[in-house]
Amino acid sequence: MHSQRLLLLLLAGTFLSCTLSAQPQRVSYELTELLERDEKGKPFSRMMDYTGKWLSIGQAASTVQGMQMELTGPSGEILRLGDQTHIRILHSRQIQIHQGNLILYLPPSTLPFLIQTPTSKLALRESGTIQLQITSNGGLKLVSLQGNLQLQLPKEVEDLHPGKLYFLPPGSPILGRQIDIHLKLVTKTSSLLKDFPSRLPSHKQIRDAAFKQSFFIKQKTPMFVGDAKSEEEFDLLLIQP
Amino acid sequence: MSFRQAHSTFPSYLLRALLAGFVWLSVNSKTRLEATHSLQNLGLHQVVKVKEKHWGIKGGYQLKLHGRSSPFFNNEPIPDKAKSLVMANSAYLNGFVGNHWFAGGMMRYSTGLSYTRTNHLEDTIDFIDHDSQTAFLQASYFNSSNWIARFGLNTARLVTLEDNLTQFTEFSPMLSLAKVFQPNASHYLTINWNWDYSFTDSPEYPGTLWTDDRLNHWSTGLKLQHSWLFFQNFSLDSFTGVSFHDYSRGINSDRQDTAFSAGTSVEWAFLRFFTVAGYAEVLSRHSTIGTYSFTNWDGGLKFNASFGF
Numbered sequence: 258m259h260s261q262r263l264l265l266l267l268l269a270g271t272f273l274s275c276t277l278s279a280q281p282q283r284v285s286y287e288l289t290e291l292l293e294r295d296e297k298g299k300p301f302s303r304m305m306d307y308t309g310k311w312l313s314i315g316q317a318a319s320t321v322q323g324m325q326m327e328l329t330g331p332s333g334e335i336l337r338l339g340d341q342t343h344i345r346i347l348h349s350r351q352i353q354i355h356q357g358n359l360i361l362y363l364p365p366s367t368l369p370f371l372i373q374t375p376t377s378k379l380a381l382r383e384s385g386t387i388q389l390q391i392t393s394n395g396g397l398k399l400v401s402l403q404g405n406l407q408l409q410l411p412k413e414v415e416d417l418h419p420g421k422l423y424f425l426p427p428g429s430p431i432l433g434r435q436i437d438i439h440l441k442l443v444t445k446t447s448s449l450l451k452d453f454p455s456r457l458p459s460h461k462q463i464r465d466a467a468f469k470q471s472f473f474i475k476q477k478t479p480m481f482v483g484d485a486k487s488e489e490e491f492d493l494l495l496i497q498p
Numbered sequence: 499m500s501f502r503q504a505h506s507t508f509p510s511y512l513l514r515a516l517l518a519g520f521v522w523l524s525v526n527s528k529t530r531l532e533a534t535h536s537l538q539n540l541g542l543h544q545v546v547k548v549k550e551k552h553w554g555i556k557g558g559y560q561l562k563l564h565g566r567s568s569p570f571f572n573n574e575p576i577p578d579k580a581k582s583l584v585m586a587n588s589a590y591l592n593g594f595v596g597n598h599w600f601a602g603g604m605m606r607y608s609t610g611l612s613y614t615r616t617n618h619l620e621d622t623i624d625f626i627d628h629d630s631q632t633a634f635l636q637a638s639y640f641n642s643s644n645w646i647a648r649f650g651l652n653t654a655r656l657v658t659l660e661d662n663l664t665q666f667t668e669f670s671p672m673l674s675l676a677k678v679f680q681p682n683a684s685h686y687l688t689i690n691w692n693w694d695y696s697f698t699d700s701p702e703y704p705g706t707l708w709t710d711d712r713l714n715h716w717s718t719g720l721k722l723q724h725s726w727l728f729f730q731n732f733s734l735d736s737f738t739g740v741s742f743h744d745y746s747r748g749i750n751s752d753r754q755d756t757a758f759s760a761g762t763s764v765e766w767a768f769l770r771f772f773t774v775a776g777y778a779e780v781l782s783r784h785s786t787i788g789t790y791s792f793t794n795w796d797g798g799l800k801f802n803a804s805f806g807f
Contacts, residue, residue, distance in 0.1 A: 339538075339539025339540065340538075340539065358539050359539075360540070388540045388541075390540060400540065436543075436545055437546050437547065437548040438543040438544055438545060439542075439543075439545075439546045442541065442542050442544050443540070443543065444541070445541070446537075446541035446542045447539065447540050447541030448538050448541075449539050449540065449541075450541070461642075464642050465602065465642050467642075468604070468640075468641075468642035469599060469604065470548065472604055472640075473548050473549055473550045473551060474547070474548055475546075475547045475548065475549050476546065476547040477544060477546050478544070478545045478546065480544070480545040481542055481544050481545065482543040482545060493545070
């Protein structure tokens with residue numbers, strides 16, 4: 258198991274070395290953090306080995322198990338990739354997510370941020386921070402953490418509210434189910450938010466959004482939203498004490 | 499789109515997809531979760547019910563039945579005939595408006611009034627039975643670092659039932675600052691500092707130092723409160739505090755009091771609107787005027803019914 262993990266990390270390192278350019282090109286995303294985990298699961302930075310690496314148009318970034326990565330775009334947008342995530346830079350403010358999950362921070366801009374998934378195309382406007390996860394059914398799970406992001410789909414434009422989780426079924430031109438989730442718990446348990454040495458620029462706004470939501474929570478249920486494995490259903494995990 | 503509920507326990511469900519690293523979450527003190535990679539990366543997505551609310555009203559009734567070690571609030575020995583159960587019936591109505599975002603925090607304005615009748619169940623001391631009425635108007639500011647600042651005005655009146663005499667009326671501008679710590683989901687620790695000045699009006703005895711403003715004073719205090727929510731509907735609430743009071747009028751012109759207080763209660767909430775609690779409290783006052791010093795213990799039961807919307 259240990260040697261398998263070392264092999265995976267070695268492969269990932271080789272992959273990053275091959276795919277990340279040393280010289281920034283016209284549109285580039287800078288690698289601003291790379292985390293791995295030690296045997297106890299504690300994160301540590303590998304940036305010493307990857308300082309000054311850039312990802313240009315057409316290039317891909319992948320993370321293996323236990324690895325997390327932060328990329329900073331030309332207009333200040335930040336992508337934090339969870340482990341086992343694979344994305345490709347298509348253009349300035351345009352990415353393709355093949356699998357996995359990430360947090361996207363978008364500073365104020367007049368330009369949309371375009372995202373392609375295996376089954377959908379969508380645009381995000383305005384500013385904010387959002388979690389994105391490719392679900393097992395090929396759709397997308399989105400959680401707005403802060404800001405006034407606007408989601409543009411082929412047949413729908415939706416304002417995304419902090420503290421709401423949205424499902425986008427595979428190939429669907431409109432959003433599916435929307436669920437209120439406990440934002441403070443997300444901030445306390447998301448390693449993409451809390452394990453990185455530097456905070457997201459929107460850290461305070463995320464904390465404020467969670468605080469604001471806490472005033473209006475009527476009831477916390479013992480249920481947790483999980484994956485969506487088929488087109489019509491998603492897992493709702495029930496805690497039994 | 500429909501729900502599919504996984505009724506298996508959470509850990510066994512997740513163990514199948516266990517990846518490197520762990521996120522531990524205490525749920526109901528006992529359940530621990532080992533998260534999958536997406537849960538670890540993005541965090542736990544607990545379903546909550548949210549309703550944006552900018553006003554509310556809550557009314558209720560409270561019955562307290564307790565023993566009291568020092569019914570006259572002095573250090574004189576208590577004759578057996580004065581040892582009496584005390585019964586206090588209260589009705590209250592509170593309301594708030596606001597919950598608006600302001601300067602990086604939440605602002606709320608609240609008001610309330612209460613009416614309490616206190617009876618001593620032993621006839622020999624029923625001459626100290628009394629009514630008290632209180633009202634308050636308060637602005638509260640909550641910030642995301644769990645600081646709470648409050649300012650407002652409290653007013654109170656105490657009337658002895660035997661002679662229907664208003665013993666005092668007071669108006670108190672107040673200011674307080676509190677910090678709430680929440681080490682985990684079931685424990686809350688609050689440190690609260692408060693300051694107020696009481697303008698009072700009491701029966702006057704002309705030509706003596708018993709002036710109508712002899713109970714005017716300023717107070718400041720520090721209070722530490724802890725709340726532990728356990729099982730499903732139980733809580734253990736404890737407090738301790740110290741306060742300082744400085745009087746400067748009439749017969750009390752050289753009076754300074756220091757009071758120490760502590761207490762604990764175990765409360766059970768049932769049928770949504772009701773709570774019942776057993777409690778014990780102690781108040782020890784040390785005054786520069788000896789007759790105002792005392793130590794009093796209260797212990798008993800309280801029942802509360804409230805309804806709000």
